[in-house]
Amino acid sequence: QFTSLPEVNIVLLGALGVGKSALTVKYITKRFISEYDPDLEDTYCKIEVLDQQEVIVRLMDTCYKERREPDRYLKWADSFFVVYSITSRPTFEYAQKYLDLVIQNHRNGGNPECPLVLIGNKVDLERYRQVSKLEGATCAEKYDAVFFETTAAEDYDEVEEVFHKVLRLVLQDQSRF
Numbered sequence: 001q002f003t004s005l006p007e008v009n010i011v012l013l014g015a016l017g018v019g020k021s022a023l024t025v026k027y028i029t030k031r032f033i034s035e036y037d038p039d040l041e042d043t044y045c046k047i048e049v050l051d052q053q054e055v056i057v058r059l060m061d062t063c064y065k066e067r068r069e070p071d072r073y074l075k076w077a078d079s080f081f082v083v084y085s086i087t088s089r090p091t092f093e094y095a096q097k098y099l100d101l102v103i104q105n106h107r108n109g110g111n112p113e114c115p116l117v118l119i120g121n122k123v124d125l126e127r128y129r130q131v132s133k134l135e136g137a138t139c140a141e142k143y144d145a146v147f148f149e150t151t152a153a154e155d156y157d158e159v160e161e162v163f164h165k166v167l168r169l170v171l172q173d174q175s176r177f
């Protein structure tokens with residue numbers, strides 16, 4: 001009997017320069033590459049093994065232009081990663097605009113079970129921190145989002161753990177149907 005693998009689509013949103021591409025490439029390839037075309041927008045795919053189960057994971061790494069036509073990724077996503085940099089308060093404020101956008105979408109018929117994830121990136125740059133961990137956590141709570149701080153520049157394991165936790169949430173939810 002043919003059984004298809006579960007699939008999880010994740011879209012990364014956030015201001016320019018927060019590390020969406022870096023986190024995407026880190027998760028897909030386990031490498032940190034420090035320069036990307038800021039206008040690059042692409043979808044990546046990897047087959048993940050999670051709790052002995054294969055899962056097809058697709059990441060849509062968006063760029064700032066995406067805010068103009070959000071419909072495409074709003075319908076596509078099983079989970080939203082809203083990323084800011086802990087070293088930049090404006091990016092934290094920008095993240096809240098994306099959280100509002102996704103919440104709005106949930107109200108307009110989008111899947112409200114679709115996990116919303118707030119990510120404070122670049123914790124390796126602690127000395128330049130502008131947004132406290134508590135502020136991030138409080139903001140996430142307000143939006144009923146899962147919250148993580150992480151870095152694309154150091155251990156792969158940490159980034160992997162963020163993805164694994166979210167994949168489990170999405171898969172738990174899918175298995176209820």
Ligand code: GDP
Pocket residue numbers: 014015016017018019020021022023033034035036037038121122123124125150151152153154
């Ligand atoms: P995007 O516009 O959100 O896709 O941001 P990028 O992934 O292109 O990252 C913007 C810049 O921040 C690049 O120079 C990256 O090397 C750097 N960067 C991204 N993530 C991290 C991180 O976790 N730590 C540090 N130190 N730099 C990062």
Ligand code: MG
Pocket residue numbers: 020021022036037038039040061062063
């Ligand atoms: Mg990018």
